[in-house]
Amino acid sequence: MSRAEVAALIRAGDRFAVTCHRRPDADAIGSAVALAVILRELGKDVAIYSVDPPPRMTGFVPGVAEVPRAIPSGAFDACFVCDAAAEALVPPRPPGLRGPVVMIDHHAAHDGFGDVVLREPDACASGLVVVRLMRELGIDRIPEAAAWPLYAAIVSDTGGFRYSSTDAETHRVAAELLELGVEPWVAASHLFERWEPQRMRLLADLLAGLTLDLDDRVAVLRVTQDALARVGADAEMVEGMVNYGRMLEGVEVAVLLWEQPDGGTKISLRASGSADVAAVARALHGGGHRAAAGARTAVGLDATYAEVRPLVARAIEGE
Ligand SMILES: [Mn+2]
Incomplete structure (x- = not known):
């Protein structure tokens, strides 16, 4: 309308x-x-x-x-x-x-x-x-x-x-x-700003585990329930963390894989170039914008990344 x-x-x-x-x-x-x-x-x-x-x-x-x-x-x-x-x-x-x-x-x-x-x-x-x-x-x-x-x-x-x-x-x-x-x-x-100490500790934990993939064009961050409990962070503090992956020189797509209490995984995607991460999210029954999108799976972090990886590879090749 x-x-x-x-x-x-x-x-x-x-x-x-x-x-x-x-x-x-x-x-x-x-x-x-x-x-x-x-x-x-x-x-x-x-x-x-x-x-x-x-x-x-x-x-x-x-x-x-x-x-x-x-x-x-x-x-x-x-x-x-x-x-x-x-x-x-x-x-x-x-x-x-x-x-x-x-x-x-x-x-x-x-x-x-x-x-x-x-x-x-x-x-x-x-x-x-x-x-x-x-x-x-x-x-x-x-x-x-x-x-x-x-x-x-x-x-x-x-x-x-x-x-x-x-x-x-x-x-x-x-x-x-x-x-x-x-x-x-x-x-x-x-x-x-005005971060709680727990949020800063969560970021430190996330960055320590950051990996690069697909010729360093993709940054992957992982959040586990264990890590959240260890630093005392809550779900709200995870919001926006995916952007840190995108800040790296040469990274075109940042992926945040967030383990859910039910064993599934929440996926956040951010693009810094012209890669269309909304298309990646749609293929996983999620949605969002071209440069910021998300989806959910019913499986764990590694199984989820195995699904996400080829889709992200296609997105960065397709720009
Ligand atoms: Mn909005």
Whole structure:
């Protein structure tokens, strides 16, 4: 559906539920909070919820800590789900929903789930899709209460304005957010620094076990349940670790293999060149972006890497 059609749907409704993908990241929770602010600006009744807690690092963003965990009751004309590329990531819908589930997303790969899908893969973050939708609705100025949530969404999904998704529009919107009072150093310090000692120890452990493969063009990092227990790290601390593999000169794809409590493996993939890791993830029934994707297997780390390796080899040859 087009942005204009989604805007028409918003104008026609009165009561909306707003949520984001399960185990939200800063873009998911930030775009949901911002969308709720914008819908309220239009005089709509809005119930926001996130069944899983937002990451600790987003606790500084105004509005995030107040997002309820409970699925809201009452009647809703639509339920907006921010930043979710697949049905498995969509939280339960409010029982009183009498309208469509509307997906607001920017992922290149999307399973098509949702009654209405507004997906703009050229946007660096779902937060940016929310800003575009806001303008479509005739609001020119970003409401102040949406500024920090949108900045957190954009700065985290672009890795601090470093990824290839960063463009002029990204910086234009960021400039607008700064004019509304956002302080970049405060956001950066919360989102990228302030590490717990356990997280730093986990990184040391990961780097000690880093291996290079396929003519040093692929870096492989492994996280075991044993290692997590040894350093006292939790699941949230594993997020983003794959990027360290990508920082090596000559590495085109970084693979993080993360042993799950059920014996399966979660795979995170990052590309630094033009290799398409979304294609690798899709072959393993996962998804994501061209340069950042993920999947899961039901087998252990070594068996998983045996599946991943030929796919990654093809991805780096195919660029
Ligand atoms: Mn996102």
